[in-house]
Amino acid sequence: MTTDSGVLRLAGTVLPAGEQQELHLSGGLVVDRPATADVTTVSTGGWIVPGLVDAHCHIGLDQHGAVDRDVQEQQAIVDRDAGALLVRDAGSAADTRWIDEREDLPKIIRAGRHIARSKRYIRDYGWEIEPEELVAYVEQEARRGDGWVKLVGDWIDRDAGDLTPCWPLDALTAAITRAHELGARVTAHVFGEHALPDLLTAGIDCIEHGTGLLPEMLDDMAGRGVAVVPTIIQLENFPQYADQAAGKFPVYADHMRDLYTRRLDTLRSAFEAGVPVFAGTDAGGVLGHGLVAEEIQALTAIGMSGEQALAAGSWAARSWLGAPADLALGNPADLVVYAEDPRANPAVLSHPECIVLRGRVYRP
Numbered sequence: 306m307t308t309d310s311g312v313l314r315l316a317g318t319v320l321p322a323g324e325q326q327e328l329h330l331s332g333g334l335v336v337d338r339p340a341t342a343d344v345t346t347v348s349t350g351g352w353i354v355p356g357l358v359d360a361h362c363h364i365g366l367d368q369h370g371a372v373d374r375d376v377q378e379q380q381a382i383v384d385r386d387a388g389a390l391l392v393r394d395a396g397s398a399a400d401t402r403w404i405d406e407r408e409d410l411p412k413i414i415r416a417g418r419h420i421a422r423s424k425r426y427i428r429d430y431g432w433e434i435e436p437e438e439l440v441a442y443v444e445q446e447a448r449r450g451d452g453w454v455k456l457v458g459d460w461i462d463r464d465a466g467d468l469t470p471c472w473p474l475d476a477l478t479a480a481i482t483r484a485h486e487l488g489a490r491v492t493a494h495v496f497g498e499h500a501l502p503d504l505l506t507a508g509i510d511c512i513e514h515g516t517g518l519l520p521e522m523l524d525d526m527a528g529r530g531v532a533v534v535p536t537i538i539q540l541e542n543f544p545q546y547a548d549q550a551a552g553k554f555p556v557y558a559d560h561m562r563d564l565y566t567r568r569l570d571t572l573r574s575a576f577e578a579g580v581p582v583f584a585g586t587d588a589g590g591v592l593g594h595g596l597v598a599e600e601i602q603a604l605t606a607i608g609m610s611g612e613q614a615l616a617a618g619s620w621a622a623r624s625w626l627g628a629p630a631d632l633a634l635g636n637p638a639d640l641v642v643y644a645e646d647p648r649a650n651p652a653v654l655s656h657p658e659c660i661v662l663r664g665r666v667y668r669p
Contacts, residue, residue, distance in 0.1 A: 312336070312344045313666065315642065317351040319632055321612075321620045328353065330638040333408075333664040337634060347666055348642045351658055354615065355632055356390030356639035358622035359597045361513055361534045361585025364392060364413060365399030368590060370429030377401055380594045381410040386669050387595035388641040388657050391628055395492065395513060395534075395585070396455040398430055408663050412639075414626055416453035416492065417446030422471035425460040427590070436476035443480040447489035452627070454484050458493035458512075459500035467556045468497035477507035492534075496564060505531065513585070516540060516564040518575050527579035532625065535572050537603040538596055539587035540565065572607040582609070583625060584618030598654035605651060612648040638664040 313330040329338050364380045365371060372380075381404055384392060392411050394401065396419035404410050419431025420442050426433060432442055446454045456477075462469040472480075484491045490510035495501055498517035505522060512518070515533040518526075525531075543565035551558035564571075576582050584601045588594040601618035605611060616622075620630040629636040640661045645653040660667045 312339050312342045313638075313661075313664065314344045314346045315351075315353060315640075315661075316346075316349045317353045317642065318646070319353045320355070320648070321616065321631065326353075328632060328638075328640075330661065330664045333638055335632050335634055335636050335638055347661070348659055351642040351644055352646050353632065354388075354641050354643065354647060355620050355623060355630065356660075356662065357388040357597050357601070357618050357641060357654075358391045358393070358584065358626065359384060359389040359586050359588065359600070359618075360393045360583040360622050360626070361395045361536050361587050362389070362392045362594070363397050363587070363589025364394055364404070364594075365397035365401045366430065366589040371397070371399035374403065377404065378410070380589065381407075381413075383593070383595040384588070384597070385409070385411050385660065385662060386667065387597050388654070388660055389595075389597040390639045390641075390660070390662050391623060391626065393453065393585070393626060395453075395587075396431065397589070409665065409667075411662070412628075414451045414453065414628075415449070416455040417450035419455050419457055419494075420446060421457035422460070425462070425471055426457050431457060436473055439472060439476045439480040440483050443484050443491070444487065447484050447487040450489060452489050454489050454491045455513075456480075456491060456493040456504075458495040458504055458509075459497050459517075460494075461550070461554060461557050463554070466554045467560055468499065470500035470503060472500075472503070474503040474506060477503055477509075481508045497560065513587075514540070515575065516543075516568050516571055518571050518580075520574060523575055523578035523580055526575070527581075530581060532581040532583060533572070533575055534583050534585040535568075535604075535607070536585050536587040536600070537568075537572070537606065538600050539592060540568050542591060543568075569606055576607050576609060581621075581625065582607070582617055583622045584614070601654055602651045610648075611651045614651060615647055615654070 421431040492511035547558040547561040604614035
């Protein structure tokens with residue numbers, strides 16, 4: 306159910322400030338209280354949160370590669386109805402630009418298509434290239450994306466039988482430097498430990514998953530603001546990946562099990578060291594869409610308070626991605642309303658009362 310008419314009014318506790326307020330919405334924005342216009346009250350007495358953020362999502366992908374527009378639309382709707390009104394699409398083989406014309410679908414910040422080493426990634430997902438081509442492909446995806454580029458930093462090397470780095474330091478340094486010259490940030494898929502030193506030395510901006518982070522890396526990451534999007538729900542698949550590979554690649558299988566066993570301690574150490582951590586589901590591959598509430602709740606398992614976890618999936622993530630972080634006058638009317646305080650009870654995030662995207666109300 307949607308509502309889109311006149312001036313809308315909501316009253317409740319507005320986060321992150323936590324103050325009782327009235328909000329008035331018109332033209333897709335938060336506006337001053339009108340003197341004469343008709344006002345429709347949408348919600349009173351709830352907790353009002355800036356729209357949630359899924360900072361690692363793949364609208365346009367499924368397990369086999371790119372999907373058509375009808376599937377893309379359904380993926381985007383499921384994310385919207387879970388409250389994810391801003392999505393960082395961390396790599397997609399599909400062209401989803403048409404979604405930008407749809408007022409009823411979440412805003413997408415794209416990282417272009419994954420850039421992977423030849424025969425070192427999921428088939429039909431990314432560009433598969435060699436190191437001497439990396440700068441050219443980073444230039445291409447920086448121009449296609451919305452300020453981000455996505456690298457595959459490590460993957461199973463069948464000759465080694467384990468996770469190994471995909472790129473040498475000189476190629477990474479040249480590519481990341483070029484991305485920065487073009488105004489794009491660079492993130493990388495990394496499961497293990499061995500690819501991280503070169504990625505950090507080369508100036509990477511973000512690490513996806515981060516299960517291989519080591520204590521000696523954390524102060525530098527925190528100091529430079531290198532973020533981690535841990536995709537905690539996705540990490541639950543590590544034992545399955547290990548079991549599937551154990552017969553042929555036992556070293557890899559043992560490595561994945563070890564990374565899984567210490568995943569929460571690893572990520573807790575990063576958070577406690579001051580590394581920025583944001584919520585991302587990794588939807589679109591083996592996982593379905595609409596899991597942002599569950600991912601935010603999962604962040605409490607690495608030591609985040611309810612408020613810190615919510616910030617990592619709402620206002621702090623919005624700020625990190627360059628979007629308005631709060632519901633101040635003139636900002637987009639993108640918000641989610643809950644019946645209870647989601648800082649005190651993160652489970653309520655799975656049960657939004659209503660969702661407002663660009664000033665239009667959707668009721669799950």
